[in-house]
Amino acid sequence: MTYFILLATLGVANYGTKEISGHRKDIRKNFWGIYTLQLIATILSLVLYTSLCLFFPGMQNMVAYILGLSLISKGMDISWLFQGLEDFRRITARNTTVKVLGVISIFLFVKTPGDLYLYVFLLTFFELLGQLSIWLPARPYIGKPQFDLSYAKKHLKPVILLFLPQVAISLYVTLDRTMLGALSSTNDVGIYDQALKIINILLTLVTSLGSVMLPRVSGLLSNGDHKAVNKMHEFSFLIYNLVIFPIIAGLLIVNKDFVSFLLGKDFQEAYLAIAIMVFRMFFIGWTNIMGIQILIPYNKHREFMLSTTIPAVVSVGLNLLLISSIWLCWGLNCISFNRGFGMGYSIEFFKDIHQRCVNPSSHVKNYLSISCHVSWTLCL
Numbered sequence: 101m102t103y104f105i106l107l108a109t110l111g112v113a114n115y116g117t118k119e120i121s122g123h124r125k126d127i128r129k130n131f132w133g134i135y136t137l138q139l140i141a142t143i144l145s146l147v148l149y150t151s152l153c154l155f156f157p158g159m160q161n162m163v164a165y166i167l168g169l170s171l172i173s174k175g176m177d178i179s180w181l182f183q184g185l186e187d188f189r190r191i192t193a194r195n196t197t198v199k200v201l202g203v204i205s206i207f208l209f210v211k212t213p214g215d216l217y218l219y220v221f222l223l224t225f226f227e228l229l230g231q232l233s234i235w236l237p238a239r240p241y242i243g244k245p246q247f248d249l250s251y252a253k254k255h256l257k258p259v260i261l262l263f264l265p266q267v268a269i270s271l272y273v274t275l276d277r278t279m280l281g282a283l284s285s286t287n288d289v290g291i292y293d294q295a296l297k298i299i300n301i302l303l304t305l306v307t308s309l310g311s312v313m314l315p316r317v318s319g320l321l322s323n324g325d326h327k328a329v330n331k332m333h334e335f336s337f338l339i340y341n342l343v344i345f346p347i348i349a350g351l352l353i354v355n356k357d358f359v360s361f362l363l364g365k366d367f368q369e370a371y372l373a374i375a376i377m378v379f380r381m382f383f384i385g386w387t388n389i390m391g392i393q394i395l396i397p398y399n400k401h402r403e404f405m406l407s408t409t410i411p412a413v414v415s416v417g418l419n420l421l422l423i424s425s426i427w428l429c430w431g432l433n434c435i436s437f438n439r440g441f442g443m444g445y446s447i448e449f450f451k452d453i454h455q456r457c458v459n460p461s462s463h464v465k466n467y468l469s470i471s472c473h474v475s476w477t478l479c480l
Contacts, residue, residue, distance in 0.1 A: 101149075101167050101170060101171075102270060102274070103267075103270070104145045104148065104149045104171055105145075105170065105171065105174050106263070106266055106267060106270055107141055107144065107145040107148070108138075108141055108142040108145040108146075108171050108174045108175050109138065109141070109174050109177065110137060110138060110141045110259050110260070110262075110263045111258075111259045111260065111261065111262025111263035111264075111265075111266060112134060112135075112137065112138045112180060112259060113179070113180045113183075114180075114262055114314065114392065114396055115134065115255070115258055115259050115262050115396075115401075116131075116134045116135075116180035116181065116183075116184065117180045117183040117184045117311075117314050117315050117318070118184070118314060118315070118318045118396055118397060119134060119184065119255070119318075120180065120181055120183075120184025120185060120315070121184040121185070121186070121314070121315035121316070121318040121319045121322070122318040122319060122321065122322035122397075123322065124185075124319070124322075127181075127185075127241050127242070128241065128242055128243050128246065129246070129248075129251065131178075131181060131241070131242045132242065132245065132246040132247060132248065132251075133248060133251040133252045133254065133255055134180075134252070134255050134259070135178065136247050136248065136249065136251075136252040137252050137255055137256060137259055138175065139175060139247075140252075141175075142171060142172070142174065142175030143175075145171055145175075146168070146171050146172070146175075149168060149171060150168070153165065153168075162217050163216070163217065163220050166217065166220045166221050166224055167220065167224060169221075169224035169225065169227075169228055170224050170227065172228060173224065173227045173228035173230075173231045174231075176228070176231035176232060176235070177231050178231075178234060178235065178238060179191050179234065181238055181241065181242070182234070182238070183311060183314075183315055184315050184318075185241070185315070186312075186315050186316065186319075188312065190234070190237060191234075194230055194233055194234055195230065197230075198226050198227070198229060198230035198233070199226075201226060202222060202223065202226035202227075205222050205226070206219060206222055206223075209222065210222070257401075258399070258401045261401035261402055261404070261405045262396070262401055262404070262405070264405050264409055265404065265405050265408035265409055265412075268408060268409040268412040268413065269408065269412055271412070271416070272412040272415060272416055275416055275419075276292075276415075276416075276419060277289055277292070277293060279416075279419055279420065280292055290367065291367055291369050291370045291373055292373055294363050294367045294370045295370040295373035295374045295377055296373075296377065298362070298370075298374060299374065299377050299378060299380070299381065302347055302351070302381065303381060303384060305343060305347065306340065306343065306344055306347075306381055306384060306385045306388070307384065307385070307388050309336060309339060309340070309388075310388045310389070310392035310393055311392075313332060313336055313392070313393045314392050314393060314396065314397065316332060317329055317332055317333075317393055317394075317397045318397045320332065321397055321398070329397075332393075333389070333393065333394065336389050336393055337386075337389060340385045340386065340388075340389065343385075344381055344382050344385050345382075347378075347381065348378050348379065348381060348382065351374065351378050352375060352378065355371045355374055355375055356371045358371075359371040359374065387407075387408075390407070391404050391407060391408065395407070
């Protein structure tokens with residue numbers, strides 16, 4: 101289902117946010133041009149998913165049929181419109197209301213293991229309800245449907261370029277568990293998976309800033325305010341450093357006790373995995389700035405695709421070679437994102453040096469900040 105959802109959404113989320121924020125005087129035309137691509141991709145994904153359900157016996161069950169609603173809900177997702185308008189309050193209110201109603205419904209109606217189908221239906225139904233509810237407040241901005249294939253073609257190439265990194269990252273995230281299970285033990289997969297979940301929860305604190313900064317930077321660039329863009333990038337680097345390193349240090353300090361309390365004795369070894377994987381937060385954070393906040397707003401879609409896809413492919417290859425040593429496999433997660441950070445940095449600041457996004461003086465501040473935080477973290 102994950103790959104069908106990826107196909108249904110393409111790379112519309114980031115691209116749509118950037119385009120809406122950068123072209124606020126022509127929101128209606130840009131919205132329908134981009135949404136036309138999303139709708140076509142959703143229909144294609146539904147056709148492929150339906151064919152899979154019809155011709156593969158393993159997919160011929162009620163759960164698979166109900167999950168088809170998820171594809172429809174993703175096809176109706178226009179959150180990127182409000183992100184581009186920087187109306188995050190509306191999105192947050194919608195998400196919170198729908199999730200609370202969904203949880204209440206599950207507790208009210210799901211009573212026994214036999215209610216599995218009802219449970220899956222409630223999850224997908226409230227997800228679809230949430231997507232439909234956002235269309236009403238969107239009407240003043242988008243008006244009546246205006247599907248224009250000729251105008252949609254203009255957006256096709258950048259959308260595809262932003263779609264490929266999503267596929268690469270999804271394959272990487274999925275294949276690491278698959279390869280670990282095939283070449284190591286089930287116990288190792290469980291330890292790795294639990295550690296990864298904890299790290300991913302903390303990563304939301306790190307990556308959420310990118311969702312807010314993308315429309316703001318795109319809007320400033322559309323007005324030619326490069327000085328303000330430089331200040332925003334400086335702010336992002338400093339905030340990331342102030343947030344990431346205390347999280348890393350704090351988790352390293354309480355790691356063992358935290359794992360014992362949260363996961364129990366069966367997953368005690370997960371603290372070793374967390375001690376290695378926690379450093380990827382730094383690389384992911386800086387990659388988020390280089391990619392989401394710099395490359396995409398500056399229309400460097402190809403560079404963003406390469407800086408994200410190549411490290412994922414390299415990581416999968418190295419995992420195949422070194423998977424027998426589970427600790428090396430965990431360490432490679434850091435290496436892959438480090439490569440992504442390095443590639444994104446070099447592409448943006450050396451290939452297109454004439455179009456600098458961040459003042460050189462700000463690099464000195466950031467490097468000093470990093471050095472201080474790294475030294476402090478290592479001392480702890």
